[in-house]
Amino acid sequence: MSNSQLIKIYQVLRDTYSFSTGWPDGEWPLSGHFRPQRLEVVVGAILTQNTNWNNVEKALDQMVRQELVEAVKLAHCPQSQLERAIRSAGFYRQKAERLKRVVRFILDYPGDFYGRVRREELLSIKGIGPETADSILLYACDQPHFVVDAYTCRVFARYGLLGERASYQEIKHFFESCLPVDVRLYKRFHALIVEHAKRTCKKTPLCHACVFQTECAYGSKVN
Numbered sequence: 635m636s637n638s639q640l641i642k643i644y645q646v647l648r649d650t651y652s653f654s655t656g657w658p659d660g661e662w663p664l665s666g667h668f669r670p671q672r673l674e675v676v677v678g679a680i681l682t683q684n685t686n687w688n689n690v691e692k693a694l695d696q697m698v699r700q701e702l703v704e705a706v707k708l709a710h711c712p713q714s715q716l717e718r719a720i721r722s723a724g725f726y727r728q729k730a731e732r733l734k735r736v737v738r739f740i741l742d743y744p745g746d747f748y749g750r751v752r753r754e755e756l757l758s759i760k761g762i763g764p765e766t767a768d769s770i771l772l773y774a775c776d777q778p779h780f781v782v783d784a785y786t787c788r789v790f791a792r793y794g795l796l797g798e799r800a801s802y803q804e805i806k807h808f809f810e811s812c813l814p815v816d817v818r819l820y821k822r823f824h825a826l827i828v829e830h831a832k833r834t835c836k837k838t839p840l841c842h843a844c845v846f847q848t849e850c851a852y853g854s855k856v857n
């Protein structure tokens with residue numbers, strides 16, 4: 635795979651979906667109620683673990699209603715209150731603990747967390763895995779870390795560019811080594827992959843309607 639092939643895939647996705655729904659410009663969808671707004675990305679990245687975005691939105695809405703929108707308030711509110719607020723996101727006990735851990739980490743961070751935090755530091759927090767860490771780094775901190783999710787694995791494994799057993803780190807390296815170091819591009823590409831996986835390369839893929847059918851390893855075998 636060369637840089638130009640991956641860029642070509644990006645361009646085809648962009649021309650196909652044109653950011654008509656969901657994430658204009660590939661930015662994280664923010665309600666604007668959290669302070670600072672970047673905190674909402676951190677919270678959303680944890681809430682979205684193992685659930686869909688609709689459930690996350692309901693939980694965020696409850697947090698806003700209860701004014702749990704600042705790190706200090708989140709750190710000091712009773713855990714039971716936070717659990718009730720985020721119940722719709724599932725795994726609410728575990729996620730409330732993770733939220734409390736991460737906001738304490740932000741509050742204790744020496745200097746500007748959003749400007750300086752490093753990947754290894756995020757990964758050292760219990761409950762923050764590679765996908766959550768990279769989502770925080772890319773969308774809250776504007777650092778060039780490509781986010782790999784289940785949609786990315788599905789689309790690119792079917793396409794024939796990733797092995798079924800490729801590790802998170804291998805896939806992240808694959809994208810980052812083929813693409814220019816560009817935060818905006820990483821955000822947009824990720825959003826387009828999600829769009830493609832939801833609309834066309836679904837669990838049961840709609841290969842006949844897909845722009846990649848002739849070049850995709852899976853799609854080209856579909857009659």
Ligand code: SF4
Binds near residue numbers: 836
């Ligand atoms: S051709 Fe089919 S399997 Fe390949 S990317 Fe398109 S929808 Fe997915």
